[in-house]
Amino acid sequence: MIVLVGRIGKMDWIAIFCCLLVCNLKSVVCSTGDEFKVDGKVLELDESNFDSAISSFDYILVDFYAPWCGHCKRLSAQLDEAAPILAGLRKPIVIAKLNADKFTSLARKHEIDGYPTLKLFMLGVPVDYYGPRKADLLVRYLKKFVAPDVSILSSDSSISDFVEAAGTYFPIYIGFGLNEMVISNLAIKYKKKAWFSIAKDFSEDAMVLYDFDKVPALVVLHPSYNQQSIFYGPFEDEFLGDFIKQNLLPLAVPMNHETLKLLKDDERKIVLTIMQDENEEKSLKLIKLLKAAASANHDLVFGYVGVKQWEEFADAFGANKKSNLPKLIVWNGDEEYFSVIGCESLDDEDQGSQMSRFLDGYREGRTEKKRIKGPSFMDFINSIIGIRAVYIIVFLVAMLMLIRSLSKDDEDHRGGSGEEVDDHAETESSEYGAGKKED
Structure with missing residues (x-):
């Protein structure tokens, strides 16, 4: 409590104001510090x-x-x-x-x-x-987001521990015999999308395990797809950057909600193969062909989807269970896609050659441009404002239609005798009055 004794001059008021201001600031800082503690609670x-x-x-x-x-x-x-x-x-x-x-x-x-x-x-x-x-x-x-930009590994066991701790949700880049500074800038750039490490010391067993035969080498692993690629250089920024960017995705990308989110940052066109069922034996053989094609065509992304796995997505490109599948298209990742004239689908014979003809036809411009099927009105509204708001809008539209209907009925009855109008008005008042209050 502040007790004021005697007359207070102008400078005194300023001093008191500054004192109160400092106290309040301290109070705010203290309360903020007390309010936000790293105590493991949400x-x-x-x-x-x-x-x-x-x-x-x-x-x-x-x-x-x-x-x-x-x-x-x-x-x-x-x-x-x-x-x-x-x-x-x-x-x-x-x-x-x-x-x-x-x-x-x-x-x-x-x-x-x-x-x-x-x-x-x-x-x-x-x-x-x-x-x-x-x-x-x-x-x-x-844990990826708070890990070092580049982890330094000093033994075979530390390499194994690093790969185990990294998990399966990000690609893992391991530089064998590389200088840390070679990849540090790119590691910072792609920190949110991949793990990066440098193996300073390793044995020949590690070279056999990761399937490289000389150093320096950059190995990229995709644990969830059981896939890896190796880069022997040149290690200039342009070439190294292209390799890292192109290998953020597996060679053949299964289309689902998660991979579509990853693809939104990739500017390459997508060679999309639509098949009946991704898990069928003949589909698995086709996916191997897609990986081989991807290895030779780094300027394109190769993806696949089964109608059985994601029917709505396949239908957007005019493919369904009754279509002649597998179907091949080139998609720009947005609203347009291209079919290659004469190579719209694959038969069971020599699919590798058919894939080559499809790619040649695309590069030579023998294509027909089409547009994907747009989302339904409800899907479009839902994607913008959320499902709860959709229910509100539907309710309001229904109420508006009800009011218009009641107004129309009222106008129709007003065309009759005055007595009928009075009787109807009394009935309407008793019938809808309580309902309106309840709504």
Whole structure:
């Protein structure tokens, strides 16, 4: 408490004001420090503390959720389990959540159009999170973002440990006999998409295991696809950069929601093969041909999808169970695709030669441009504003149609006798009055 005695001059008031200001600032700083602790608990954010939370931590994963969303409730349990593990890392990752259904201005600011949506804020910069959502896999995935840009490996065992710890969600680049500075800039550039390491010391057994016969060599592994590629140089930025960028994806990419998100940053055209079932023996043989074609055509991405696995996606390109499959097209990743005249599909005989003719026809311009089938109206609306808003719009449209219908009925009855109009008005008042109040 401040007690004022006697007359207070102008300078005294300024001094008192400055004192109060400093006290308030200290209070704010203390409360912020107390409010945000790396204690392994999931933070609950709102409009009053969202920005300060983002600026308080180098790494914070935010779950934009809605209380009524079943997927959000299941994810919440996984985040609660992962939070203490991530908080214990050398560079902690904090998990927080925001009720995006309530704090809509923040949801709009961060372009949230569905629930749950996860965003990782690194030094205040948001990055969409497309990784796994089960606690143990989520932890392994997020460790990538706080790992060193380039890990230095000094033995065969450290190489094995590194590959094991890296998991299967990112490609793994290992430079054997390379100088760290050769890949450091590219490792920083692609840190969010791949693991990078340099093996300083290794045995001939490691060379046999990773299938290279001379150094320097850069090996890239895709553990989830059981695939690897080797680069022997030249190690200038242009050539090395092209190799790293082209190998961020496997040689043959299975089309699904996750890989489509990865492909959005790749400017190459996609040679898409549509088949009945990805798991059939003849499809597996065709996928091997796609990998071989990809190895010889690095300027294109080679992908495949089974109608059985993703019928809606295949149908966008005019392919279904009744189509003559496998079907080949070249897709620009957006609204247009190209069929090669005379090479629209593959038969069972010598598919390798047919693939070569297809690629030659595409490069020579013997193509027909087409447009993919657009999404339905409901899909389009849902992709922009979310399903909850769709229900609201449908409800409002239905109410508007009901009001117009009632108004029309009222006008029709007004065309009758005055007595009929009065009777109807009384009946309508009693019939719809309570209903309107209930709505």
